[in-house]
Amino acid sequence: MSVTLGPATEPVGRERESAALRERLLSPGVRLVTLTGRAGVGKTRLAREAVRDLGEAFARVESVDAAVPGALSAAVTARREGAADGRPTGGHERVLLLLDGCDHEAREPAAEAAVALAADPGVVVLATAVEPLGVYGEQLLPLGPLPVPGEGDGEDPHAVASVALFVRRARDADPSFALTLENGAAVAEICTLLGGLPLALELAALRLRLLPPHLLAARLRGRTTVLAGGPVNAPARHRSLTALAEWSCHGLDPAARALLGRLAVYEPGFGLAAAGLAEEEGLEPLMDRGLLTVLGEERGELRFAVPEPVRSHARAQAAETAADAHAERYRRLVAAALPGLAGTGQDRLLREAAAEGANVLAALRHLHERGDGEAAAAMVLGCHLPWLAQGRLREGLEWCDAVADAGPLPEAPRARLADLSGVFALALGDPQEAVRRHRRALALGKSVGDRRQNALASLRLGAALLRAGDAAAAHSVLVTAHSALSTMGVTGGTAEAAVALAAALHAEGDRRKARDMLVRAEETFRRSRDGRGLAGALRALAALDLEGDEPEPAETALREALRLYEAIDERTELPGLLEEFALLLLRSQPAQRPRAVRLLAAADVLRQRTGAEVPQEWRSQAERARTELGARLDWPDFATAWAEGVRMSAPTAVAEALSSPVPSRRPVAGAAAEAQSLTPRQAQVALLVAEGLTNRHIAARLDISEWTVVNHVRQVMRRLGCTSRVQVAGAVGRWG
Incomplete structure (x- = not known):
């Protein structure tokens, strides 16, 4: 039987897989190796190159297209009759037989043929298939897509396998093409959009004859299945990504196809809980055929994706109700997370929001395009803290404006969107624009009569005024906002206002009052377990400590x-x-x-x-x-x-x-040195703590505020290396 392998092509980025395949095929005990992977990943090319390279190690090499009717049975018959070019079977002769394309209807006959052929000790069978043949003795070598560029990893783009393949095929189509600083980002985006799938990269590279990389990337963002134009002598499934996707889904039962359509509307990286699925809900058939892949793990939960081009194809065929259901699910997830974002579950919820960020945005886009302004506004407002934590500042600002300007919207959400847009403007470093937006929010809020929201908007206006350099105006606004929020019992807002007011006091030179405000805010954030708010208070306290030439407590605060x-x-x-x-x-x-x-x-x-x-x-x-x-x-x-x-x-x-070393504390020779490390006022407070007085009693005894006592106790503990009032009392006892 003759071998038709086609022209030699160097497999780009497959050096490791090629070496592993050669090693297995040359191993004396190996009879059947199956190269698995989803359609378009390059199984046939890698297998043919391996067969070509190993020709001298085998007496004969043969290739069978498993999709051709009768080809498998003919190969089995030929081996049984010893009629392969007149040479006897068995003995010391070794034959390498490639069974290519053992998929769909050909899978079962290919499995039977592989068992029959591998029974001959002189035959080594190499099969290519989307999923394992499932026979005894089969050794699997999975083949995945090529690696794609990672964000901010500092890696040379030429060293990324997907980029290297794209560039090489682009040069085949246009010898003048070169990867440059100008087109590098677009090329990286193309490779990422196509998921590193070799066939898709080659089809995309051909389009550079007509489109520059940045326009090609823009075209692929909506639907990758627009790519076509494969070689005329290639199988039909390799001539376009639409054909490849249809072939990949061939033979799926109705339940699996429906599940695939449901999952295709999710952006890559979704979790099963967010998608409302359990692990046993029909995922295995999709995963076996590469129609659902595992991207990684986030806090113990697997992250999944429907890969391209299957995702674009299935999403185009899915009913509009699938997109509606997706948007509704994420709208509810954002709303449910909102109450816990400023409390105990903040770290977990923020990480979950980051992991599902792409799907949240997809849901928001769908609601916005559907014209559901109030639902879109609620989602944007619910994304306030996640977007700030993720650094999605420009995106947040643009969404606030887009939703507010889209059409009729009640005054209350419009005022809140204006206020949130000011937060993003300030985070982007434009305090004057932030002031303008917060004032607009207050103007809109007056007609609504929402005292809580107006107080929060005043708080944020004060912070923006301070950053704009108007400390006096900021102080006045913040005092009012702090008082209003405290009166209404808005704990988190009161603490946030205290930090901002402390900054204004600090700017005016009143460090003592500033510290009192910060200590109070720190205690509040600790009680509510608002980690982001606590970190901000600690940074402000560290700044005061450094001004007072106290680097040790400042470093402790910054590390926390x-x-x-x-x-x-x-x-x-x-x-x-x-x-x-x-x-x-x-x-x-x-x-x-x-x-x-x-x-x-x-x-x-x-x-x-x-x-x-x-x-x-x-x-x-x-x-x-x-x-x-x-x-x-x-x-x-x-x-x-x-x-x-x-x-x-x-x-x-x-x-x-x-990981930087923590500076050792100053050596303490004895009790006298401990006492000398404190200021006179701190020593007074330490002595009264040792007497068992509470903070309130110490404040009355020394005629100072209770919050000042709290701060003194805090400094005493730091300087003496104590973690409790009992330890402070023990240290005082050593003073004699």
């Missing part, structure tokens, strides 16, 4: 803030915190200069991804730190550390900061 941001996967505020921590390292631990460089570089890149601008005074401070580091470190050391920081992801940057 880093851990809190890590728990919620914070992106918007993290760059600023990393810079603050780097500057503290420079001040307290000069030996940590290379680490400080890495943190400053990581912060710079992370902030660029959010699109946020920083105040000029803070930018100048960071620039001075970089200049100082560049002068104190040798240039190669500085450049190396900076490059390492640029490549850091957010979790890696946090781990880098927290």
Whole structure:
């Protein structure tokens, strides 16, 4: 039987799989190897190249197209009769037989043929199939799509297998094509949209004759099945992605096809709980055929995707009710998560929101396009904290405006959207625009009469005024907002207002009142377990500690803030915190200069991804730190550390900061040294704590506020290394 392998083509990005396949086929004990993977992944090409390369290791190589009627039975008959070109079977002769395309109707006869053929000790069978043949002794070698570029991983795009294949095929179509800084992002997006599927990448590369990469990427965003134009001598399923998707779904039973249509409306990376499914609900048949793939795991839950082009094909055929059901499910998920976002479940809910972010946006787009303004507004408002934590600032601002301007909308949600848009504007570094938007929110809110919302809008207006440089106006607005929120019992809002008011007091030079406000806010955030709010209060306290030349408590506070941001996967505020921590390292631990460089570089890149601008005074401070580091470190050391920081992801940057050594406390020779580490007022407070007095009694005894006592006790514990009032009493007892 003759072998028709076609022209030789170098498999791009398949070096590891090719080596593994060669090793198995040459192993003396192997009789059947099945190369599995979904349609278009390149099974046939890899198998044929392996057969071509191993021709000298076998007396004969033969190829059978399993889809051709009668080809399998003819191959079995030929081996049984020893009629393969007149040569005897068995003995010392080794034959490599490729059974290509053992799919759908051909799967069962291919399994029977493989068993019959592999029974001959001189025959090694290599099969290609979408799913395993399911016979005894079968060795599987799964073949997946090529890796795609990862966001912010710092990897050379030429080294990413999907990009390398796309570029090579693009040059085959247009020898002048080159991967450049200008088209690199579009090429990376194309590879990601196509999921690294080799056939899809090759079809896309052919389109570069007509479209530049950025226009091709825009066309593929809506539907990848527009790609066609495969070789005329290729199987029909390889000439277009529509044909490939139809062939992939061939033979599915009605229940599996219905489930596939239901899941196709979900963006890649959905969880079963979010999709309202249990693991046993008919997923196995789809997974066996590569129609449903596992992308990874998030906090113990698997994340799934319907891969392209099957997803585009199935979604186009799905009824409009599937998209409606998807949008309704995520609308309910966002609404259900809202009450817990500022409390105990904040870290879990924010991570779940980040994992389902693409589906939340898809649901929002559907509601918006459907004209359901109130539902879309409710979703945008529910995404307030998740989008801030994820650094999706520009996107959040645009959605606030799009939903507010789309059509008739009641004044209440319109006012809240204006207020939220101001929050995003401030986070993006435009305080003047934030002031304008918050004032509009207050103007709209007056007609609604929602006192709580108006107080929150006033709070945010005050924060924006402070960032805009008008500390006096900010103080006045914040005092009113704080009082109103406190009167209404809005605990979280009161604490948020206290942090903002403390910043205004600090700007006016009243550090004592500022600290009192921050300590009060810290206690509130701890009670409510609002990690993001607590981190903000700790950062403000650290700034006051540093002004008072107390780096140790400042570092303790910043380390706790880093851990809190890590728990919620914070992106918007993290760059600023990393810079603050780097500057503290420079001040307290000069030996940590290379680490400080890495943190400053990581912060710079992370902030660029959010699109946020920083105040000029803070930018100048960071620039001075970089200049100082560049002068104190040798240039190669500085450049190396900076490059390492640029490549850091957010979790890696946090781990880098927290892995810095904790400076040891000053050695204490005895009880007298302990006492001398306290200020006179702190020593007074410590003595009264040792007497067993409560904070209220100490405040009355010393004629100071109770919150000032709380702050003094806190400082006493830090300086003495104590974690409780009992330990403070023990330390005082040693003073004699």
